[in-house]
Amino acid sequence: MGDGQSAAEVLSAELATLRARAGNPSFRKMAGQSGQISHTTLHEAVRGTRFPSWDTTREFVRACDADEQEWRRRWEELKGVPPEPEPAAVEPVVITSEPAVPALEKRRRPRRKYALAAVAFVVVLLAAVAAFVVPKLNRASLVDVGARVPGDNxxxxxxxxxxxxxxxxxxxxxxxxxxxxxxxxxxxxxxxxxxxxxxxxxxxxxxxxxxxxxxxxxxxxxxxxxxxxxxxxxxxxxxxxxxxxxxxxxxxxxxxxxxxxxxxxx
CATH class of the missing domain: 2.60.40.10 (Immunoglobulins)
Structure with a gap:
Protein backbone atom coordinates (compact mmCIF):
# COMPACT_ATOMS: atom_id res chain seq x y z
CA MET A 1 0.00 0.00 0.00
CA GLY A 2 1.28 3.47 -0.78
CA ASP A 3 2.50 5.73 2.01
CA GLY A 4 1.92 3.05 4.63
CA GLN A 5 -1.82 2.95 4.05
CA SER A 6 -3.76 -0.14 5.09
CA ALA A 7 -5.94 -2.08 2.64
CA ALA A 8 -9.05 -0.69 4.37
CA GLU A 9 -7.83 2.90 3.90
CA VAL A 10 -7.00 2.36 0.23
CA LEU A 11 -10.35 0.74 -0.53
CA SER A 12 -12.29 3.39 1.39
CA ALA A 13 -10.54 6.16 -0.57
CA GLU A 14 -11.31 4.44 -3.88
CA LEU A 15 -14.96 3.95 -2.90
CA ALA A 16 -15.20 7.61 -1.91
CA THR A 17 -13.81 8.59 -5.33
CA LEU A 18 -16.34 6.30 -7.02
CA ARG A 19 -19.18 7.93 -5.08
CA ALA A 20 -17.91 11.40 -6.03
CA ARG A 21 -17.90 10.42 -9.71
CA ALA A 22 -21.49 9.21 -9.32
CA GLY A 23 -22.53 12.68 -8.15
CA ASN A 24 -22.12 12.18 -4.37
CA PRO A 25 -25.52 10.56 -3.74
CA SER A 26 -26.51 10.50 -0.07
CA PHE A 27 -25.89 7.27 1.80
CA ARG A 28 -29.62 7.06 2.52
CA LYS A 29 -30.36 7.28 -1.20
CA MET A 30 -27.75 4.60 -1.91
CA ALA A 31 -29.23 2.35 0.78
CA GLY A 32 -32.70 2.88 -0.67
CA GLN A 33 -31.45 2.01 -4.14
CA SER A 34 -29.74 -1.10 -2.79
CA GLY A 35 -32.55 -2.29 -0.56
CA GLN A 36 -30.07 -4.76 0.96
CA ILE A 37 -27.92 -2.76 3.36
CA SER A 38 -28.25 0.18 5.75
CA HIS A 39 -26.93 3.68 5.07
CA THR A 40 -24.74 3.50 8.19
CA THR A 41 -23.00 0.38 6.87
CA LEU A 42 -22.40 2.09 3.52
CA HIS A 43 -21.00 5.12 5.34
CA GLU A 44 -18.71 2.84 7.39
CA ALA A 45 -17.22 1.53 4.11
CA VAL A 46 -15.60 4.93 3.35
CA ARG A 47 -14.30 5.61 6.87
CA GLY A 48 -11.32 3.28 6.43
CA THR A 49 -11.47 1.91 9.97
CA ARG A 50 -12.09 -1.69 8.88
CA PHE A 51 -12.01 -3.58 5.61
CA PRO A 52 -15.63 -3.89 4.36
CA SER A 53 -17.10 -7.24 3.36
CA TRP A 54 -17.66 -7.99 -0.32
CA ASP A 55 -21.45 -7.81 0.21
CA THR A 56 -21.09 -4.25 1.50
CA THR A 57 -18.67 -3.30 -1.29
CA ARG A 58 -20.93 -4.85 -3.93
CA GLU A 59 -23.98 -2.88 -2.80
CA PHE A 60 -21.88 0.31 -2.67
CA VAL A 61 -20.67 -0.30 -6.25
CA ARG A 62 -24.16 -1.15 -7.50
CA ALA A 63 -25.57 2.03 -5.97
CA CYS A 64 -22.94 3.98 -7.96
CA ASP A 65 -23.71 2.08 -11.23
CA ALA A 66 -20.12 0.80 -11.51
CA ASP A 67 -18.70 -2.43 -12.96
CA GLU A 68 -19.27 -5.11 -10.29
CA GLN A 69 -16.77 -7.61 -11.75
CA GLU A 70 -14.01 -5.02 -11.98
CA TRP A 71 -14.55 -4.01 -8.36
CA ARG A 72 -14.68 -7.65 -7.28
CA ARG A 73 -11.19 -8.13 -8.71
CA ARG A 74 -10.00 -4.96 -6.98
CA TRP A 75 -11.57 -6.02 -3.66
CA GLU A 76 -9.89 -9.43 -3.86
CA GLU A 77 -6.56 -7.80 -4.73
CA LEU A 78 -6.67 -5.56 -1.65
CA LYS A 79 -8.13 -8.25 0.56
CA GLY A 80 -5.33 -10.60 -0.44
CA VAL A 81 -7.58 -13.49 -1.45
CA PRO A 82 -5.19 -16.34 -2.37
CA PRO A 83 -5.58 -17.98 -5.78
CA GLU A 84 -7.28 -21.35 -5.89
CA PRO A 85 -4.71 -24.11 -5.37
CA GLU A 86 -3.74 -26.28 -8.30
CA PRO A 87 -5.20 -29.79 -8.08
CA ALA A 88 -2.68 -32.22 -6.65
CA ALA A 89 -1.13 -34.64 -9.06
CA VAL A 90 -2.57 -38.12 -8.79
CA GLU A 91 -0.03 -40.85 -8.58
CA PRO A 92 -0.78 -43.76 -10.91
CA VAL A 93 -2.03 -46.86 -9.16
CA VAL A 94 -0.07 -49.96 -9.93
CA ILE A 95 -2.00 -53.18 -9.58
CA THR A 96 0.07 -56.21 -8.84
CA SER A 97 -0.91 -59.80 -8.45
CA GLU A 98 -1.53 -60.96 -4.88
CA PRO A 99 1.52 -62.59 -3.41
CA ALA A 100 1.32 -66.18 -2.42
CA VAL A 101 0.08 -66.72 1.14
CA PRO A 102 1.26 -69.69 3.15
CA ALA A 103 -1.40 -72.25 3.96
CA LEU A 104 -1.06 -71.58 7.71
CA GLU A 105 -1.73 -67.82 7.22
CA LYS A 106 -4.81 -68.62 5.16
CA ARG A 107 -6.18 -70.68 8.04
CA ARG A 108 -5.58 -67.78 10.47
CA ARG A 109 -7.44 -65.15 8.38
CA PRO A 110 -10.99 -66.29 9.21
CA ARG A 111 -10.26 -66.04 12.95
CA ARG A 112 -8.94 -62.48 12.52
CA LYS A 113 -12.02 -61.52 10.47
CA TYR A 114 -14.39 -62.86 13.13
CA ALA A 115 -12.47 -61.04 15.88
CA LEU A 116 -12.74 -57.71 14.01
CA ALA A 117 -16.44 -58.29 13.44
CA ALA A 118 -16.96 -58.93 17.16
CA VAL A 119 -15.13 -55.70 18.08
CA ALA A 120 -17.22 -53.73 15.57
CA PHE A 121 -20.42 -55.18 17.04
CA VAL A 122 -19.42 -54.14 20.57
CA VAL A 123 -18.60 -50.58 19.41
CA VAL A 124 -21.98 -50.24 17.65
CA LEU A 125 -23.77 -51.62 20.72
CA LEU A 126 -22.04 -49.14 23.07
CA ALA A 127 -22.84 -46.26 20.72
CA ALA A 128 -26.51 -47.25 20.66
CA VAL A 129 -26.64 -47.40 24.46
CA ALA A 130 -24.95 -43.98 24.73
CA ALA A 131 -27.36 -42.46 22.23
CA PHE A 132 -30.28 -43.71 24.33
CA VAL A 133 -28.99 -43.03 27.84
CA VAL A 134 -26.82 -39.86 27.56
CA PRO A 135 -29.60 -37.54 26.30
CA LYS A 136 -31.73 -38.57 29.29
CA LEU A 137 -28.89 -37.80 31.69
CA ASN A 138 -28.08 -34.42 30.11
CA ARG A 139 -31.59 -33.24 29.27
CA ALA A 140 -31.92 -31.27 32.49
CA SER A 141 -28.58 -29.51 31.91
CA LEU A 142 -29.22 -28.34 28.32
CA VAL A 143 -29.14 -24.54 28.02
CA ASP A 144 -31.65 -22.75 25.77
CA VAL A 145 -29.76 -19.84 24.23
CA GLY A 146 -33.00 -18.52 22.75
CA ALA A 147 -31.96 -18.67 19.09
CA ARG A 148 -35.03 -19.32 16.94
CA VAL A 149 -32.95 -20.24 13.86
CA PRO A 150 -30.42 -23.10 14.25
CA GLY A 151 -26.86 -21.75 14.26
CA ASP A 152 -28.03 -18.14 14.63
CA ASN A 153 -26.09 -15.83 16.95
Missing part, protein backbone atom coordinates in the same frame (compact mmCIF):
# COMPACT_ATOMS: atom_id res chain seq x y z
CA UNK A 154 -25.46 -12.13 17.50
CA UNK A 155 -23.06 -9.95 19.46
CA UNK A 156 -23.33 -6.34 20.61
CA UNK A 157 -20.06 -4.52 19.84
CA UNK A 158 -20.47 -0.82 20.64
CA UNK A 159 -22.61 2.26 21.15
CA UNK A 160 -21.31 4.17 18.14
CA UNK A 161 -23.24 7.33 19.07
CA UNK A 162 -25.16 8.54 22.13
CA UNK A 163 -23.41 6.52 24.86
CA UNK A 164 -25.34 5.60 28.00
CA UNK A 165 -26.16 8.63 30.16
CA UNK A 166 -25.88 11.20 27.35
CA UNK A 167 -27.60 14.47 28.33
CA UNK A 168 -30.04 15.90 25.78
CA UNK A 169 -32.58 18.71 26.00
CA UNK A 170 -36.35 18.49 26.01
CA UNK A 171 -37.61 17.92 22.45
CA UNK A 172 -34.09 17.47 21.03
CA UNK A 173 -33.57 14.77 18.36
CA UNK A 174 -30.40 12.66 18.22
CA UNK A 175 -29.35 9.71 16.08
CA UNK A 176 -28.57 6.57 18.06
CA UNK A 177 -26.29 4.02 16.33
CA UNK A 178 -25.39 0.53 17.56
CA UNK A 179 -22.75 -1.75 16.06
CA UNK A 180 -23.73 -5.43 15.97
CA UNK A 181 -22.01 -8.53 14.60
CA UNK A 182 -23.49 -11.67 13.08
CA UNK A 183 -21.49 -14.31 14.97
CA UNK A 184 -23.64 -17.25 13.86
CA UNK A 185 -23.98 -19.27 10.65
CA UNK A 186 -27.33 -17.84 9.46
CA UNK A 187 -27.60 -14.88 7.07
CA UNK A 188 -29.60 -11.95 8.49
CA UNK A 189 -32.27 -10.94 5.97
CA UNK A 190 -35.41 -8.86 6.51
CA UNK A 191 -34.66 -8.38 10.19
CA UNK A 192 -35.50 -5.40 12.36
CA UNK A 193 -34.77 -3.86 15.75
CA UNK A 194 -38.10 -3.25 17.51
CA UNK A 195 -38.98 -1.32 20.66
CA UNK A 196 -39.88 -3.57 23.55
CA UNK A 197 -42.36 -1.13 25.15
CA UNK A 198 -44.95 -1.01 22.36
CA UNK A 199 -47.16 0.90 22.52
CA UNK A 200 -44.88 3.41 24.27
CA UNK A 201 -46.20 5.12 27.36
CA UNK A 202 -47.30 8.79 27.08
CA UNK A 203 -44.49 11.22 27.77
CA UNK A 204 -41.68 8.80 26.86
CA UNK A 205 -38.97 9.53 24.31
CA UNK A 206 -40.20 9.13 20.73
CA UNK A 207 -38.69 6.77 18.14
CA UNK A 208 -39.97 4.67 15.23
CA UNK A 209 -41.54 1.41 16.41
CA UNK A 210 -38.83 -0.52 14.54
CA UNK A 211 -35.91 0.01 12.15
CA UNK A 212 -34.54 -2.25 9.40
CA UNK A 213 -31.26 -4.13 9.87
CA UNK A 214 -29.33 -4.41 6.61
CA UNK A 215 -28.63 -7.88 5.20
CA UNK A 216 -25.66 -9.21 7.17
CA UNK A 217 -23.74 -12.40 6.27
CA UNK A 218 -22.10 -14.50 9.02
CA UNK A 219 -19.06 -12.74 10.49
CA UNK A 220 -20.02 -9.26 9.23
CA UNK A 221 -20.68 -6.15 11.30
CA UNK A 222 -23.69 -3.89 10.79
CA UNK A 223 -24.54 -0.38 11.99
CA UNK A 224 -28.18 0.04 13.05
CA UNK A 225 -29.45 3.60 13.40
CA UNK A 226 -32.61 5.00 15.01
CA UNK A 227 -33.69 8.65 15.49
CA UNK A 228 -34.68 9.50 19.06
CA UNK A 229 -36.57 12.62 20.16
CA UNK A 230 -36.37 13.55 23.84
CA UNK A 231 -39.52 13.61 25.97
CA UNK A 232 -41.35 16.82 26.72
CA UNK A 233 -40.34 16.71 30.40
CA UNK A 234 -36.97 16.18 32.12
CA UNK A 235 -36.07 12.72 33.38
CA UNK A 236 -34.41 9.44 32.50
CA UNK A 237 -35.25 7.75 29.21
CA UNK A 238 -34.49 4.01 28.70
CA UNK A 239 -35.71 2.07 25.65
CA UNK A 240 -34.84 -1.59 24.96
CA UNK A 241 -34.78 -3.08 21.47
CA UNK A 242 -34.94 -6.73 20.30
CA UNK A 243 -34.25 -8.31 16.89
CA UNK A 244 -37.49 -9.42 15.19
CA UNK A 245 -38.82 -10.56 11.80
CA UNK A 246 -41.39 -8.76 9.64
CA UNK A 247 -44.19 -10.17 11.84
CA UNK A 248 -42.58 -8.98 15.07
CA UNK A 249 -41.45 -12.45 16.24
CA UNK A 250 -38.19 -12.33 18.22
CA UNK A 251 -35.09 -14.19 16.98
CA UNK A 252 -33.36 -14.30 20.40
CA UNK A 253 -36.07 -14.51 23.04
CA UNK A 254 -33.77 -15.00 26.04
CA UNK A 255 -31.02 -12.57 25.10
CA UNK A 256 -30.55 -9.17 26.71
CA UNK A 257 -31.79 -6.29 24.52
CA UNK A 258 -29.69 -3.49 23.13
CA UNK A 259 -30.88 -0.19 24.54
CA UNK A 260 -30.59 3.58 24.58
CA UNK A 261 -30.30 5.46 27.87
CA UNK A 262 -30.33 9.26 27.98
CA UNK A 263 -30.94 11.96 30.56
CA UNK A 264 -33.43 14.62 29.43
CA UNK A 265 -32.96 18.14 30.83
CA UNK A 266 -34.86 21.36 30.25
Missing amino acids: SKFLADVTVPDGTVIHVGETVQKVWELQNTGSAIWHQRYLQRMDLPPSPGSCRTPDRVLIGDTPPGDHVMVSVPLTASAAPGKCWIGWKMVDANGAEFFSTRRPVYVLVTVVS
Whole structure:
Protein backbone atom coordinates (compact mmCIF):
# COMPACT_ATOMS: atom_id res chain seq x y z
CA MET A 1 0.00 0.00 0.00
CA GLY A 2 1.28 3.47 -0.78
CA ASP A 3 2.50 5.73 2.01
CA GLY A 4 1.92 3.05 4.63
CA GLN A 5 -1.82 2.95 4.05
CA SER A 6 -3.76 -0.14 5.09
CA ALA A 7 -5.94 -2.08 2.64
CA ALA A 8 -9.05 -0.69 4.37
CA GLU A 9 -7.83 2.90 3.90
CA VAL A 10 -7.00 2.36 0.23
CA LEU A 11 -10.35 0.74 -0.53
CA SER A 12 -12.29 3.39 1.39
CA ALA A 13 -10.54 6.16 -0.57
CA GLU A 14 -11.31 4.44 -3.88
CA LEU A 15 -14.96 3.95 -2.90
CA ALA A 16 -15.20 7.61 -1.91
CA THR A 17 -13.81 8.59 -5.33
CA LEU A 18 -16.34 6.30 -7.02
CA ARG A 19 -19.18 7.93 -5.08
CA ALA A 20 -17.91 11.40 -6.03
CA ARG A 21 -17.90 10.42 -9.71
CA ALA A 22 -21.49 9.21 -9.32
CA GLY A 23 -22.53 12.68 -8.15
CA ASN A 24 -22.12 12.18 -4.37
CA PRO A 25 -25.52 10.56 -3.74
CA SER A 26 -26.51 10.50 -0.07
CA PHE A 27 -25.89 7.27 1.80
CA ARG A 28 -29.62 7.06 2.52
CA LYS A 29 -30.36 7.28 -1.20
CA MET A 30 -27.75 4.60 -1.91
CA ALA A 31 -29.23 2.35 0.78
CA GLY A 32 -32.70 2.88 -0.67
CA GLN A 33 -31.45 2.01 -4.14
CA SER A 34 -29.74 -1.10 -2.79
CA GLY A 35 -32.55 -2.29 -0.56
CA GLN A 36 -30.07 -4.76 0.96
CA ILE A 37 -27.92 -2.76 3.36
CA SER A 38 -28.25 0.18 5.75
CA HIS A 39 -26.93 3.68 5.07
CA THR A 40 -24.74 3.50 8.19
CA THR A 41 -23.00 0.38 6.87
CA LEU A 42 -22.40 2.09 3.52
CA HIS A 43 -21.00 5.12 5.34
CA GLU A 44 -18.71 2.84 7.39
CA ALA A 45 -17.22 1.53 4.11
CA VAL A 46 -15.60 4.93 3.35
CA ARG A 47 -14.30 5.61 6.87
CA GLY A 48 -11.32 3.28 6.43
CA THR A 49 -11.47 1.91 9.97
CA ARG A 50 -12.09 -1.69 8.88
CA PHE A 51 -12.01 -3.58 5.61
CA PRO A 52 -15.63 -3.89 4.36
CA SER A 53 -17.10 -7.24 3.36
CA TRP A 54 -17.66 -7.99 -0.32
CA ASP A 55 -21.45 -7.81 0.21
CA THR A 56 -21.09 -4.25 1.50
CA THR A 57 -18.67 -3.30 -1.29
CA ARG A 58 -20.93 -4.85 -3.93
CA GLU A 59 -23.98 -2.88 -2.80
CA PHE A 60 -21.88 0.31 -2.67
CA VAL A 61 -20.67 -0.30 -6.25
CA ARG A 62 -24.16 -1.15 -7.50
CA ALA A 63 -25.57 2.03 -5.97
CA CYS A 64 -22.94 3.98 -7.96
CA ASP A 65 -23.71 2.08 -11.23
CA ALA A 66 -20.12 0.80 -11.51
CA ASP A 67 -18.70 -2.43 -12.96
CA GLU A 68 -19.27 -5.11 -10.29
CA GLN A 69 -16.77 -7.61 -11.75
CA GLU A 70 -14.01 -5.02 -11.98
CA TRP A 71 -14.55 -4.01 -8.36
CA ARG A 72 -14.68 -7.65 -7.28
CA ARG A 73 -11.19 -8.13 -8.71
CA ARG A 74 -10.00 -4.96 -6.98
CA TRP A 75 -11.57 -6.02 -3.66
CA GLU A 76 -9.89 -9.43 -3.86
CA GLU A 77 -6.56 -7.80 -4.73
CA LEU A 78 -6.67 -5.56 -1.65
CA LYS A 79 -8.13 -8.25 0.56
CA GLY A 80 -5.33 -10.60 -0.44
CA VAL A 81 -7.58 -13.49 -1.45
CA PRO A 82 -5.19 -16.34 -2.37
CA PRO A 83 -5.58 -17.98 -5.78
CA GLU A 84 -7.28 -21.35 -5.89
CA PRO A 85 -4.71 -24.11 -5.37
CA GLU A 86 -3.74 -26.28 -8.30
CA PRO A 87 -5.20 -29.79 -8.08
CA ALA A 88 -2.68 -32.22 -6.65
CA ALA A 89 -1.13 -34.64 -9.06
CA VAL A 90 -2.57 -38.12 -8.79
CA GLU A 91 -0.03 -40.85 -8.58
CA PRO A 92 -0.78 -43.76 -10.91
CA VAL A 93 -2.03 -46.86 -9.16
CA VAL A 94 -0.07 -49.96 -9.93
CA ILE A 95 -2.00 -53.18 -9.58
CA THR A 96 0.07 -56.21 -8.84
CA SER A 97 -0.91 -59.80 -8.45
CA GLU A 98 -1.53 -60.96 -4.88
CA PRO A 99 1.52 -62.59 -3.41
CA ALA A 100 1.32 -66.18 -2.42
CA VAL A 101 0.08 -66.72 1.14
CA PRO A 102 1.26 -69.69 3.15
CA ALA A 103 -1.40 -72.25 3.96
CA LEU A 104 -1.06 -71.58 7.71
CA GLU A 105 -1.73 -67.82 7.22
CA LYS A 106 -4.81 -68.62 5.16
CA ARG A 107 -6.18 -70.68 8.04
CA ARG A 108 -5.58 -67.78 10.47
CA ARG A 109 -7.44 -65.15 8.38
CA PRO A 110 -10.99 -66.29 9.21
CA ARG A 111 -10.26 -66.04 12.95
CA ARG A 112 -8.94 -62.48 12.52
CA LYS A 113 -12.02 -61.52 10.47
CA TYR A 114 -14.39 -62.86 13.13
CA ALA A 115 -12.47 -61.04 15.88
CA LEU A 116 -12.74 -57.71 14.01
CA ALA A 117 -16.44 -58.29 13.44
CA ALA A 118 -16.96 -58.93 17.16
CA VAL A 119 -15.13 -55.70 18.08
CA ALA A 120 -17.22 -53.73 15.57
CA PHE A 121 -20.42 -55.18 17.04
CA VAL A 122 -19.42 -54.14 20.57
CA VAL A 123 -18.60 -50.58 19.41
CA VAL A 124 -21.98 -50.24 17.65
CA LEU A 125 -23.77 -51.62 20.72
CA LEU A 126 -22.04 -49.14 23.07
CA ALA A 127 -22.84 -46.26 20.72
CA ALA A 128 -26.51 -47.25 20.66
CA VAL A 129 -26.64 -47.40 24.46
CA ALA A 130 -24.95 -43.98 24.73
CA ALA A 131 -27.36 -42.46 22.23
CA PHE A 132 -30.28 -43.71 24.33
CA VAL A 133 -28.99 -43.03 27.84
CA VAL A 134 -26.82 -39.86 27.56
CA PRO A 135 -29.60 -37.54 26.30
CA LYS A 136 -31.73 -38.57 29.29
CA LEU A 137 -28.89 -37.80 31.69
CA ASN A 138 -28.08 -34.42 30.11
CA ARG A 139 -31.59 -33.24 29.27
CA ALA A 140 -31.92 -31.27 32.49
CA SER A 141 -28.58 -29.51 31.91
CA LEU A 142 -29.22 -28.34 28.32
CA VAL A 143 -29.14 -24.54 28.02
CA ASP A 144 -31.65 -22.75 25.77
CA VAL A 145 -29.76 -19.84 24.23
CA GLY A 146 -33.00 -18.52 22.75
CA ALA A 147 -31.96 -18.67 19.09
CA ARG A 148 -35.03 -19.32 16.94
CA VAL A 149 -32.95 -20.24 13.86
CA PRO A 150 -30.42 -23.10 14.25
CA GLY A 151 -26.86 -21.75 14.26
CA ASP A 152 -28.03 -18.14 14.63
CA ASN A 153 -26.09 -15.83 16.95
CA SER A 154 -25.46 -12.13 17.50
CA LYS A 155 -23.06 -9.95 19.46
CA PHE A 156 -23.33 -6.34 20.61
CA LEU A 157 -20.06 -4.52 19.84
CA ALA A 158 -20.47 -0.82 20.64
CA ASP A 159 -22.61 2.26 21.15
CA VAL A 160 -21.31 4.17 18.14
CA THR A 161 -23.24 7.33 19.07
CA VAL A 162 -25.16 8.54 22.13
CA PRO A 163 -23.41 6.52 24.86
CA ASP A 164 -25.34 5.60 28.00
CA GLY A 165 -26.16 8.63 30.16
CA THR A 166 -25.88 11.20 27.35
CA VAL A 167 -27.60 14.47 28.33
CA ILE A 168 -30.04 15.90 25.78
CA HIS A 169 -32.58 18.71 26.00
CA VAL A 170 -36.35 18.49 26.01
CA GLY A 171 -37.61 17.92 22.45
CA GLU A 172 -34.09 17.47 21.03
CA THR A 173 -33.57 14.77 18.36
CA VAL A 174 -30.40 12.66 18.22
CA GLN A 175 -29.35 9.71 16.08
CA LYS A 176 -28.57 6.57 18.06
CA VAL A 177 -26.29 4.02 16.33
CA TRP A 178 -25.39 0.53 17.56
CA GLU A 179 -22.75 -1.75 16.06
CA LEU A 180 -23.73 -5.43 15.97
CA GLN A 181 -22.01 -8.53 14.60
CA ASN A 182 -23.49 -11.67 13.08
CA THR A 183 -21.49 -14.31 14.97
CA GLY A 184 -23.64 -17.25 13.86
CA SER A 185 -23.98 -19.27 10.65
CA ALA A 186 -27.33 -17.84 9.46
CA ILE A 187 -27.60 -14.88 7.07
CA TRP A 188 -29.60 -11.95 8.49
CA HIS A 189 -32.27 -10.94 5.97
CA GLN A 190 -35.41 -8.86 6.51
CA ARG A 191 -34.66 -8.38 10.19
CA TYR A 192 -35.50 -5.40 12.36
CA LEU A 193 -34.77 -3.86 15.75
CA GLN A 194 -38.10 -3.25 17.51
CA ARG A 195 -38.98 -1.32 20.66
CA MET A 196 -39.88 -3.57 23.55
CA ASP A 197 -42.36 -1.13 25.15
CA LEU A 198 -44.95 -1.01 22.36
CA PRO A 199 -47.16 0.90 22.52
CA PRO A 200 -44.88 3.41 24.27
CA SER A 201 -46.20 5.12 27.36
CA PRO A 202 -47.30 8.79 27.08
CA GLY A 203 -44.49 11.22 27.77
CA SER A 204 -41.68 8.80 26.86
CA CYS A 205 -38.97 9.53 24.31
CA ARG A 206 -40.20 9.13 20.73
CA THR A 207 -38.69 6.77 18.14
CA PRO A 208 -39.97 4.67 15.23
CA ASP A 209 -41.54 1.41 16.41
CA ARG A 210 -38.83 -0.52 14.54
CA VAL A 211 -35.91 0.01 12.15
CA LEU A 212 -34.54 -2.25 9.40
CA ILE A 213 -31.26 -4.13 9.87
CA GLY A 214 -29.33 -4.41 6.61
CA ASP A 215 -28.63 -7.88 5.20
CA THR A 216 -25.66 -9.21 7.17
CA PRO A 217 -23.74 -12.40 6.27
CA PRO A 218 -22.10 -14.50 9.02
CA GLY A 219 -19.06 -12.74 10.49
CA ASP A 220 -20.02 -9.26 9.23
CA HIS A 221 -20.68 -6.15 11.30
CA VAL A 222 -23.69 -3.89 10.79
CA MET A 223 -24.54 -0.38 11.99
CA VAL A 224 -28.18 0.04 13.05
CA SER A 225 -29.45 3.60 13.40
CA VAL A 226 -32.61 5.00 15.01
CA PRO A 227 -33.69 8.65 15.49
CA LEU A 228 -34.68 9.50 19.06
CA THR A 229 -36.57 12.62 20.16
CA ALA A 230 -36.37 13.55 23.84
CA SER A 231 -39.52 13.61 25.97
CA ALA A 232 -41.35 16.82 26.72
CA ALA A 233 -40.34 16.71 30.40
CA PRO A 234 -36.97 16.18 32.12
CA GLY A 235 -36.07 12.72 33.38
CA LYS A 236 -34.41 9.44 32.50
CA CYS A 237 -35.25 7.75 29.21
CA TRP A 238 -34.49 4.01 28.70
CA ILE A 239 -35.71 2.07 25.65
CA GLY A 240 -34.84 -1.59 24.96
CA TRP A 241 -34.78 -3.08 21.47
CA LYS A 242 -34.94 -6.73 20.30
CA MET A 243 -34.25 -8.31 16.89
CA VAL A 244 -37.49 -9.42 15.19
CA ASP A 245 -38.82 -10.56 11.80
CA ALA A 246 -41.39 -8.76 9.64
CA ASN A 247 -44.19 -10.17 11.84
CA GLY A 248 -42.58 -8.98 15.07
CA ALA A 249 -41.45 -12.45 16.24
CA GLU A 250 -38.19 -12.33 18.22
CA PHE A 251 -35.09 -14.19 16.98
CA PHE A 252 -33.36 -14.30 20.40
CA SER A 253 -36.07 -14.51 23.04
CA THR A 254 -33.77 -15.00 26.04
CA ARG A 255 -31.02 -12.57 25.10
CA ARG A 256 -30.55 -9.17 26.71
CA PRO A 257 -31.79 -6.29 24.52
CA VAL A 258 -29.69 -3.49 23.13
CA TYR A 259 -30.88 -0.19 24.54
CA VAL A 260 -30.59 3.58 24.58
CA LEU A 261 -30.30 5.46 27.87
CA VAL A 262 -30.33 9.26 27.98
CA THR A 263 -30.94 11.96 30.56
CA VAL A 264 -33.43 14.62 29.43
CA VAL A 265 -32.96 18.14 30.83
CA SER A 266 -34.86 21.36 30.25
